[in-house]
Amino acid sequence: MGIVLGANQYGKAEVRLVHVDRSTPRHVLTDLNVSTHLRGAFDATYLTGDNAAVLATDTQKNTVYAFARKFGVGQPEDFAIRLAGHFVESQPQVSGAQIEIEQLPWARIDDHDHAFSRPGGERRTTTVTRDGDQLWVIAGLTDLVVLKSTGSEFHGFPRDEYTTLPETTDRILATSVTARWRYSSTHVAWGEIYPKIRAVLLETFAGTHSLALQQTLYAMGGAVLEQFGEVAEIRLSMPNKHHYLVDLEPFGLDNPNEVFLAGDRPYGLIEGQVLREGAPAAGPAWQFVPGFV
Amino acid sequence: MGIVLGANQYGKAEVRLVHVDRSTPRHVLTDLNVSTHLRGAFDATYLTGDNAAVLATDTQKNTVYAFARKFGVGQPEDFAIRLAGHFVESQPQVSGAQIEIEQLPWARIDDHDHAFSRPGGERRTTTVTRDGDQLWVIAGLTDLVVLKSTGSEFHGFPRDEYTTLPETTDRILATSVTARWRYSSTHVAWGEIYPKIRAVLLETFAGTHSLALQQTLYAMGGAVLEQFGEVAEIRLSMPNKHHYLVDLEPFGLDNPNEVFLAGDRPYGLIEGQVLREGAPAAGPAWQFVPGFV
Amino acid sequence: MGIVLGANQYGKAEVRLVHVDRSTPRHVLTDLNVSTHLRGAFDATYLTGDNAAVLATDTQKNTVYAFARKFGVGQPEDFAIRLAGHFVESQPQVSGAQIEIEQLPWARIDDHDHAFSRPGGERRTTTVTRDGDQLWVIAGLTDLVVLKSTGSEFHGFPRDEYTTLPETTDRILATSVTARWRYSSTHVAWGEIYPKIRAVLLETFAGTHSLALQQTLYAMGGAVLEQFGEVAEIRLSMPNKHHYLVDLEPFGLDNPNEVFLAGDRPYGLIEGQVLREGAPAAGPAWQFVPGFV
Amino acid sequence: MGIVLGANQYGKAEVRLVHVDRSTPRHVLTDLNVSTHLRGAFDATYLTGDNAAVLATDTQKNTVYAFARKFGVGQPEDFAIRLAGHFVESQPQVSGAQIEIEQLPWARIDDHDHAFSRPGGERRTTTVTRDGDQLWVIAGLTDLVVLKSTGSEFHGFPRDEYTTLPETTDRILATSVTARWRYSSTHVAWGEIYPKIRAVLLETFAGTHSLALQQTLYAMGGAVLEQFGEVAEIRLSMPNKHHYLVDLEPFGLDNPNEVFLAGDRPYGLIEGQVLREGAPAAGPAWQFVPGFV
Incomplete structure (x- = not known):
């Protein structure tokens, strides 16, 4: 049997691309971490x-920087679409390209024109996949850490011989949300819809x-759908960041859901996908080459 | 259109499971990082x-610890097969299980019976997937950092308008190998074959x-095949850990491949799969739920 | 010569202590990483x-959790003072204690009563040192990442035989601020002054x-002083997070401070101390045991 | 009162400096992470x-690379002494320099002439301090992870109202050793003594x-002294990497020091200094500027 x-x-x-739009004195800063994959x-x-x-x-890297100057960056989805298109259209041997972008957030210091601070943690993400003439756009966010200090229960689960977890009607629920959503079209107002979807994710977490x-x-x-x-x-991937109620009884103290150890x-x-029935197919959008991304 | x-x-x-086999005064230490996924x-x-x-x-975690005591750990593949089987066989609602294990290496200090030191970095990995009655075993390693200080060329690549990289017939080649290989059977002498495959990977890197x-x-x-x-x-995923030759000309010095900046x-x-023609199908072995692992 | x-x-x-003040339906969340050192x-x-x-x-850890329940947490400075006092006053063999606290920030989601999100990166810090009857309080922050896209020059530096850096009258200036300031008193409105000092640090970075x-x-x-x-x-420790202007000339493009590589x-x-003349002495406040912290 | x-x-x-000595076909690889501090x-x-x-x-960085070519690297202590001397002697305004070096270990693959693998984790360290004409050399290692699966007790400690830890006559003892030792002279066979001191640290950990x-x-x-x-x-800094014995009683199992959770x-x-009486003074060797390193 052959090996292939x-x-x-x-x-x-x-x-790591940082782009400063200096077209007006009020600079616009875009800070991206761009990865390219070709097949x-x-x-x-x-x-x-x-x-x-x-x-x-190295040429792929140069192209990222040159395109930032030639065309500007704009929304990460647009930038990724342009890069993917370039690789597929300019190189006949390239049949597909997947561009992944993480955007690091910056906020103005006191509404200053050119001074910024960067909240850490959460990043906006984009994965654009081009396969021949087809195009898919996935947007998302990662490391959005959220917590509810009440309004979370967990009970009614099966108890086998290895189950020791007590049931609870009031616990801390904390997670670090990674969400990625696939658009059914490639003509979306990326910059307008992103903060709205992010807000719905947050509101729903808080309100549920x-x-x-x-x-x-x-x-x-x-x-969101x-x-x-x-x-x-x-698709959502949500680690359950356990907050363990500390047993204070040995010290003669109760602990009415006040003092927790963050593990x-x-x-x-917990990972799951929510789908719209009849939505267009995903093709290689989620994983350009399954098992590697 | 519905949402589902x-x-x-x-x-x-x-x-994080550390198991000490104390059946003889010469302790055997097994240090694992175990993740379970059910569907x-x-x-x-x-x-x-x-x-x-x-x-x-929490029950899944308890099961990991209890099984370590009940059955011992042994090879990570065996331990993962046992865990996957337990979840599928004992819970009718569980149709499949994927167990991922990273093993942290320990070496004896001066051949001591119960004192060990731990080289960092490289870990042995295992992914066992059980789907109904079917079973797949993947073994591997990750973060195996290797370097050749010569014996590496890169030239003949196409030059488009964004290409500036010079051709070279002598460069440093360095990478951090992540390799995962799928066995065609579930009856393999896991502990014997692993170091042999690791050795072949190293030898081939060095000798090519x-x-x-x-x-x-x-x-x-x-x-390996x-x-x-x-x-x-x-499947191999190999980042090209670039070592840039430092330009020493401004200081009146040449640099005949001696002084490098490690970026x-x-x-x-670079990611690729090498296959045996006619090998048994992989099913969900690589990714239990595509796009999440 | 003896060895001692x-x-x-x-x-x-x-x-890792998370405290929820549930005294009203509007929960107050305090998330701390506490380290204790005794001598x-x-x-x-x-x-x-x-x-x-x-x-x-282990007892020190228990004390942290028990005190959070017994006395609440409040400002990290107060919590650290109480802990340091306890160890020195309750154990005759303990002559001194240093308590270090990092506070992880949380913000309410849409002004919700019990749902929060956590911006990453920056943390508020406190180091309280008790030595016999004496007490020092240091407050601070770490990983406050800031950037100016203009308003930064660097020239006039000496040029020796190893100098190649060009002079510049316009560069990106970016850093991750770690600041620690020592109070001259232990009676300060910790919670009121902290955000004011933070604001002055940000404003001054932006305005200079x-x-x-x-x-x-x-x-x-x-x-601040x-x-x-x-x-x-x-005391301030400020890495110069270099943003390198990318050379786009090979692609027929100029780069008027627009496209940068973030290294x-x-x-x-850069590290420095700014002092008030005649301020009270620091004793072991900065480092309980020099060379170890 | 003035501010100064x-x-x-x-x-x-x-x-990040990687140096390849190619003077013979059997290449010698030196991989360093060098930091310079001037005052x-x-x-x-x-x-x-x-x-x-x-x-x-930037000039300091250039000097590191140029010196690696001009003089070779050799032992990290020698390289650091040369760099520190250069900065102090060539720039009249520089009164002192501290050079810190981490060396990343590489081992030959199968005794190959130019192929290497890198065990992660542990690094050899050096801190050389030059103050005017005076010179101090500190050597060390960091992240040397070691464990004893028996031969460790902990009992007889005081029990206050917050003590719950049971006494034990048999526990796992694990730590990640950071050791730094100061030489009394600057004329030492750095390369010969380092592995011997490392061996004594390991042996003593194992044998105690x-x-x-x-x-x-x-x-x-x-x-060592x-x-x-x-x-x-x-000076040694040793975190107690706790391995918690898992309670398996709920599952009808005992746990005779076999199954542990690695926290x-x-x-x-635990941090401490061991001194030779009458040894020469340390000056600023441990911390060039106290509180910043």
């Missing part, structure tokens, strides 16, 4: 080291009386 | 918060005169 | 393993036309 | 932004029956 090359992709990961007729380099088809990853983190996840995803017809599906590991991990 | 729940999974991530008939908890089917992630990191990747994967009939396919970001990222 | 035990300290690091008559445990004097680090990061550092520190008589001294390593590191 | 500039230092942190007559830049005295941090981590720390430090007359003092936070933190 299977799925493959290559590109440049984590190109196509690259067998020769794997099999023999013949690089005639291999657009260097939770019987399980799964229920909260589905409520959040469902709310209900309110935004442009979204074909959404690091292990954590529950 | 799609693919989903849940479990307990990063259960099955869990719609009710997402849709209504009814947890009657939800084996708590490289014309492209892609070529090295394929050589490494191909060598050639020498180990038990392996159905292998952090960006990095090339 | 020198300076030493021990304690419990990174006790005193502990030679016996080092020399012979006699632990009669060693208040267990910078000729060197050193100049910006001194301006920031000086402004000028406006807050309670502050005896301030990871190396980074400049 | 106090202690200050500046430099370039984390210059001297730099008030003008802080106070007015006058940079006439400020040797740019431990009644407290403090006792183990002192034994390790004392053994006893066996190496060149060492004036040693992340909190951790005990």
